[in-house]
Amino acid sequence: MAAIAISGLVKTYGKQNAVDNLTANITKGRITGFLGPNGAGKSTTLRCLVGLSAPTSGTALIYDKPYRDLDNPLSKVGTVLDSRGFHSALTGKQNLRVVAAAAGIPDSRVDEVLEMVELKDAAGKRMKIYSLGMKQRLALAGAILGDPEILILDEPANGLDPAGIAWLRKFLRRLAEGGRTILVSSHQLAEMQNTVDDVIIINKGKLIASGSMKEVIGDGSLEDAFLALTGGEL
Amino acid sequence: MGALLKSEWRKLIYARAHWGLLIGAILVAGLGTAVSPVILDNPDSGFGLGLEQTQSVDAVYANAISGYFFAIIIGIMLMSGEFRHGTAVATFLTAPKRGTVLATKLAIAAIGGMLVMVIATAAGLTAGWIALSFFPDAASPTNEVFINTLLAAVVSGAILGIVGVALGTLVRNQMLAITGALIYLFVIDPILLALAPDAGKYLPVGLITAMLALDIDAPEFGIDTSAYLPPLTATLVLLGYGAVFATLAIATSLRRDIE
Ligand SMILES: Nc1ncnc2c1ncn2[C@@H]1O[C@H](COP(=O)(O)OP(=O)(O)OP(=O)(O)O)[C@@H](O)[C@H]1O
Ligand SMILES: [Mg+2]
Numbered sequence: 001m002a003a004i005a006i007s008g009l010v011k012t013y014g015k016q017n018a019v020d021n022l023t024a025n026i027t028k029g030r031i032t033g034f035l036g037p038n039g040a041g042k043s044t045t046l047r048c049l050v051g052l053s054a055p056t057s058g059t060a061l062i063y064d065k066p067y068r069d070l071d072n073p074l075s076k077v078g079t080v081l082d083s084r085g086f087h088s089a090l091t092g093k094q095n096l097r098v099v100a101a102a103a104g105i106p107d108s109r110v111d112e113v114l115e116m117v118e119l120k121d122a123a124g125k126r127m128k129i130y131s132l133g134m135k136q137r138l139a140l141a142g143a144i145l146g147d148p149e150i151l152i153l154d155e156p157a158n159g160l161d162p163a164g165i166a167w168l169r170k171f172l173r174r175l176a177e178g179g180r181t182i183l184v185s186s187h188q189l190a191e192m193q194n195t196v197d198d199v200i201i202i203n204k205g206k207l208i209a210s211g212s213m214k215e216v217i218g219d220g221s222l223e224d225a226f227l228a229l230t231g232g233e234l
Numbered sequence: 235m236g237a238l239l240k241s242e243w244r245k246l247i248y249a250r251a252h253w254g255l256l257i258g259a260i261l262v263a264g265l266g267t268a269v270s271p272v273i274l275d276n277p278d279s280g281f282g283l284g285l286e287q288t289q290s291v292d293a294v295y296a297n298a299i300s301g302y303f304f305a306i307i308i309g310i311m312l313m314s315g316e317f318r319h320g321t322a323v324a325t326f327l328t329a330p331k332r333g334t335v336l337a338t339k340l341a342i343a344a345i346g347g348m349l350v351m352v353i354a355t356a357a358g359l360t361a362g363w364i365a366l367s368f369f370p371d372a373a374s375p376t377n378e379v380f381i382n383t384l385l386a387a388v389v390s391g392a393i394l395g396i397v398g399v400a401l402g403t404l405v406r407n408q409m410l411a412i413t414g415a416l417i418y419l420f421v422i423d424p425i426l427l428a429l430a431p432d433a434g435k436y437l438p439v440g441l442i443t444a445m446l447a448l449d450i451d452a453p454e455f456g457i458d459t460s461a462y463l464p465p466l467t468a469t470l471v472l473l474g475y476g477a478v479f480a481t482l483a484i485a486t487s488l489r490r491d492i493e
Contacts, residue, residue, distance in 0.1 A: 047491070050327055050330075051326070051327075051330045052323065052326060052327070052491060052492040053491040053492070054489070054491060067330055068330040068331060070330075073327065073328070073330060074327070074328055079327050081323060083320050083323050083493060084320070084323070084324075085320055085321055085322070085323030085324030085325070085327065086319075086320070086321065086324065087245075087248075087249070087315075087319045087321050088319065089249060089250060089251070089319075090248050090249065094244070094248045095324075097244060097248075098241050098244045098245055098248065098321075098324075099241070099324050099328055101237060101240040101241035101243075101244055102237055102238050102240075102241030102242075102325070102328040102329055103237065103328050104237040142324065
């Protein structure tokens with residue numbers, strides 16, 4: 001069963017098609033890597049999926065519904081986008097408490113997720129002094145606040161140091177073991193090759209490959225396949 | 235809706251900027267009432283009333299309301315701040331029905347505007363009382379002036395907070411919305427009022443003045459309430475402005491993509 005169904009999705013900015021007739025299904029209970037060069041339209045697709053951007057045409061559905069029609073969406077879908085949605089003058093904990101209140105989640109869960117992303121010590125500090133990696137951890141904490149079945153992560157490794165990336169790998173594995181569906185975009189191909197089950201590759205807004213990791217890369221590496229498919233090889 | 239209200243309440247009290255606005259409103263109200271006895275008592279100031287008249291003592295206390303524009307700014311900040319700080323992303327991911335979020339913001343802005351105005355006005359009344367105690371010849375105020383001023387604070391705080399949110403939704407750019415509102419209120423509207431006094435009473439400043447009227451008819455201070463709409467009518471017309479802004483915002487800015 002498809003947890004996420006993207007069908008004929010088009011998003012136009014001015015004359016440019018940032019997403020160009022994209023159709024793809026994300027299978028329930030699997031980790032799907034969403035790949036493509038800079039400007040391929042990954043973030044735009046994910047924004048349409050969570051209802052922040054309106055598609056020019058086509059649909060992007062979660063459990064057969066537009067995100068807007070999910071009731072209490074945070075309990076079903078956790079999202080990390082490239083813009084994180086936190087107020088820099090508030091502390092990390094305050095930011096999460098604002099979100100928790102809106103979703104009817106108890107404050108004790110805020111402390112719990114802060115501990116899970118190893119931000120307990122910085123929780124009482126204002127966001128403006130957070131490093132990039134700390135902001136990213138807080139965003140991940142926000143995504144799991146509602147203990148959702150689906151995670152949509154736009155470059156979650158962004159800003160993480162090697163230890164942070166190793167931590168993220170374990171973190172995602174643990175989430176996936178619970179049967180969750182994870183859609184994750186990334187440029188870290190070696191990392192993705194070891195982590196994800198399925199792959200969707202887009203370029204210039206168009207789908208160029210999709211399927212299981214094995215189907216897409218054959219005997220080579222994900223990097224080789226990616227560069228060959230996107231015309232990025234030297 | 236209850237959960238959203240709690241979330242919006244937290245946004246209101248967590249942000250230091252909002253506390254700064256409260257302090258600003260207290261200062262403006264306090265200074266307004268503390269300074270006006272000095273001006274009124276000065277025979278050269280041209281007002282020619284003197285503090286021996288009940289009317290002018292009432293006018294001193296009525297100045298306690300003068301921080302009203304802070305209620306508009308709070309309203310503007312509650313919504314445009316979401317776009318300025320990027321928190322709109324988290325807000326609309328959590329509550330994707332944008333109209334519901336707007337409705338909650340309108341409610342919280344009404345409460346926040348009301349609280350700010352009541353606290354600032356109470357501070358202003360106290361400052362006026364202290365200032366007047368230095369003028370032994372000052373008349374006693376009428377019995378109603380305190381309750382009327384506080385009532386005006388409650389109503390104007392709620393209404394102006396609502397108008398502010400509607401404005402801040404329509405104009406997502408916070409600096410533009412705030413400076414635009416202040417320039418309009420203190421420069422453009424008074425000019426329009428001078429150019430077309432008949433139409434002027436339907437413009438925001440005329441309506442705000444009428445809403446705050448307090449039955450003080452004192453042309454000497456430029457408060458000629460007989461020329462304005464009755465307070466209740468003015469309040470409703472102001473709410474009408476808020477409704478128009480909010481409806482325009484729902485049809486335009488609230489539909490746009492959230493970055
Ligand atoms: N708000 C916008 N207005 C105009 N153009 C936009 C907007 N957002 C994205 N674009 C354009 O749409 C295209 C796709 O951008 P998008 O951010 O989706 O790419 P991406 O695949 O996420 O890239 P990256 O890997 O660099 O994050 C780009 O050409 C970008 O310039
Ligand atoms: Mg991107």
